[in-house]
Amino acid sequence: MTERPPVLSVRGLSVRFLLPGGRRIAAVTDAHFDVAPGECLALIGESGCGKSVLASALLGLLPANAQTAGRALLGDLDLLTADERTLARTVRGRRIGLVPQSPAAHLTPVRTIRSQLEETVAELRGVRGRAALREAAEQAAERAAFPPDHLDRHPHELSGGLAQRAATALALVGGAPLLLADEPTTGLDRDLVDRTVDELRRHVDADGDRALLMITHDLAAAERVADRVAVMYAGRIVELADAQAFFGAQGPRHPYSRGLLEALPDRAFTPIPGLPPELGDLPDGCAFAPRCERTTGACTTLPLLTGSVACHHPVPAVTSEDIRA
Amino acid sequence: MLELRAITAGYDRRAPAVRDASLTVAPGEAVGLLGPSGCGKSTLARVAALLHRPDAGTLLLDGTPVRRWRHRAPREKRTAFGVVFQQPRLSADPRLRLTDLIAEPLRATGRREAVPERVAELAGTVGLTPDLLTRRPHEVSDGQLQRACLARALVLRPRWLICDEMTAMLDASTTAALVAVVEDYRASTGAGLLAVGHDQTLLHRWCDRTVHWDTVTSAPTGAARPQPKRMSRP
Numbered sequence: 001m002t003e004r005p006p007v008l009s010v011r012g013l014s015v016r017f018l019l020p021g022g023r024r025i026a027a028v029t030d031a032h033f034d035v036a037p038g039e040c041l042a043l044i045g046e047s048g049c050g051k052s053v054l055a056s057a058l059l060g061l062l063p064a065n066a067q068t069a070g071r072a073l074l075g076d077l078d079l080l081t082a083d084e085r086t087l088a089r090t091v092r093g094r095r096i097g098l099v100p101q102s103p104a105a106h107l108t109p110v111r112t113i114r115s116q117l118e119e120t121v122a123e124l125r126g127v128r129g130r131a132a133l134r135e136a137a138e139q140a141a142e143r144a145a146f147p148p149d150h151l152d153r154h155p156h157e158l159s160g161g162l163a164q165r166a167a168t169a170l171a172l173v174g175g176a177p178l179l180l181a182d183e184p185t186t187g188l189d190r191d192l193v194d195r196t197v198d199e200l201r202r203h204v205d206a207d208g209d210r211a212l213l214m215i216t217h218d219l220a221a222a223e224r225v226a227d228r229v230a231v232m233y234a235g236r237i238v239e240l241a242d243a244q245a246f247f248g249a250q251g252p253r254h255p256y257s258r259g260l261l262e263a264l265p266d267r268a269f270t271p272i273p274g275l276p277p278e279l280g281d282l283p284d285g286c287a288f289a290p291r292c293e294r295t296t297g298a299c300t301t302l303p304l305l306t307g308s309v310a311c312h313h314p315v316p317a318v319t320s321e322d323i324r325a
Numbered sequence: 326m327l328e329l330r331a332i333t334a335g336y337d338r339r340a341p342a343v344r345d346a347s348l349t350v351a352p353g354e355a356v357g358l359l360g361p362s363g364c365g366k367s368t369l370a371r372v373a374a375l376l377h378r379p380d381a382g383t384l385l386l387d388g389t390p391v392r393r394w395r396h397r398a399p400r401e402k403r404t405a406f407g408v409v410f411q412q413p414r415l416s417a418d419p420r421l422r423l424t425d426l427i428a429e430p431l432r433a434t435g436r437r438e439a440v441p442e443r444v445a446e447l448a449g450t451v452g453l454t455p456d457l458l459t460r461r462p463h464e465v466s467d468g469q470l471q472r473a474c475l476a477r478a479l480v481l482r483p484r485w486l487i488c489d490e491m492t493a494m495l496d497a498s499t500t501a502a503l504v505a506v507v508e509d510y511r512a513s514t515g516a517g518l519l520a521v522g523h524d525q526t527l528l529h530r531w532c533d534r535t536v537h538w539d540t541v542t543s544a545p546t547g548a549a550r551p552q553p554k555r556m557s558r559p
Binding site: 045046047048159160161186187188189190191192217219259260261263264265266269270271272274275 | 361362363411412452454466467468469490493494495496497498499500501502504505523524525526527529530531
């Protein structure tokens with residue numbers, strides 16, 4: 001089997017915000033990753049670490065004071081240099097489907113779900129005629145398991161789970177090869193989290209050409225759905241690992257990732273001491289060093305992402321013999 | 326003792342969000358209330374915190390029935406409760422610096438002179454650095470703002486803490502940190518806790534006892550529709 005090209009290829013992506021007074025916020029620094037067809041990559045990290053800025057950069061939705069560097073290739077198109085017209089007419093909804101963080105805020109409050117789905121179907125697929133639109137909208141709802149008897153409701157009349165499905169249905173209409181889910185499960189209860197991520201996974205598995213980039217701080221959701229995990233800290237990807245190894249016996253190799261996992265209530269339930277650094281005032285060396293229990297003299301220089309982890313003293317990789325022993 | 330007896334409450338008398346719910350929290354006890362989204366558990370928590378007047382039923386605070394809610398409740402009853410809500414952005418006044426956000430309950434109850442000492446002490450407890458205290462909510466992350474909201478809930482040294490999905494918006498490390506702050510406070514003061522949530526693993530680990538919504542109320546789950554969360558301050 002030949003290696004298929006990745007759906008999304010991010011190379012050296014950096015985002016800086018320029019503030020009045022000459023301050024610069026380093027929201028994302030030098031991010032490298034690929035998302036392959038049929039793959040789900042989960043981008044995890046604490047709130048405020050730059051995850052959502054990365055998503056906005058891919059969609060060309062950064063505010064005017066942002067500067068970007070690097071490349072983010074979706075096929076042949078560089079998302080960072082594409083103009084607004086290209087992004088609006090060919091990318092958003094058509095080549096990248098966005099599953100938003102807060103569906104209640106993403107849906108139009110004054111229109112029913114049916115009307116929003118019909119508009120989206122008409123816009124993205126060129127369906128015309130009242131009966132055809134109605135049928136296409138109902139099919140779109142069905143793909144996201146949205147119950148047809150709720151189509152005539154307004155967003156405020158839906159529970160969190162149904163609003164999430166409505167938003168997912170809208171994201172799927174265009175048949176985009178890349179699904180970008182930005183904290184799709186925040187505030188949902190565990191059953192709904194499981195159902196939501198299972199549905200996203202199903203859409204990736206359905207035809208094998210689609211890819212899912214899921215941004216989340218919910219480690220349980222990431223474990224359930226992801227093939228690979230990228231851990232972000234202070235704007236940098238510090239670990240990029242196979243999900244099975246990351247959540248399994250091997251465990252994460254970066255001390256920060258280990259700390260995050262150990263903070264879970266079904267593990268040690270102990271927090272990582274201290275707070276993440278300010279993105280406007282990052283140290284020259286490893287940004288995690290002040291909170292790290294394994295800090296050495298080497299940590300005053302910046303660790304590069306070598307292999308799967310950006311750390312001067314990662315936890316050694318376990319070989320397959322060690323696991324069997 | 327905090328006793329909720331046969332509470333019926335909601336936002337429309339014809340369709341109450343909570344029907345006939347009963348729950349007891351002993352002094353110093355940590356009780357976790359588990360239930361799915363939209364079941365009415367937040368409404369019950371608001372009743373327990375004197376923030377929502379029930380349509381029927383009795384709330385007993387140390388054996389005395391509560392007769393008045395919200396601003397009509399006597400001050401010593403209101404200040405016996407510290408409340409932390411799910412969404413820090415909706416429960417923090419966007420105009421206030423974090424230091425004023427934490428100090429607000431002291432000012433509102435005429436204890437202005439205690440502000441510098443208490444705010445500094447609590448900022449340390451919840452892990453906020455001095456430079457964060459001078460910022461306004463839009464300049465800090467969700468996790469940092471929730472730390473400030475927890476400090477605000479503790480500033481009057483309440484005997485009861487009501488945490489309504491306190492950690493639902495937070496990452497694992499911040500969750501563990503805030504739960505540790507609550508537990509340290511309870512260990513040193515003997516305060517009781519009602520923690521409302523949907524994360525079974527978390528509540529089992531955190532609380533002495535967890536009760537499921539179905540065993541608390543007589544109404545079938547899912548009878549209530551989710552209500553818009555309203556901003557409110559204790």
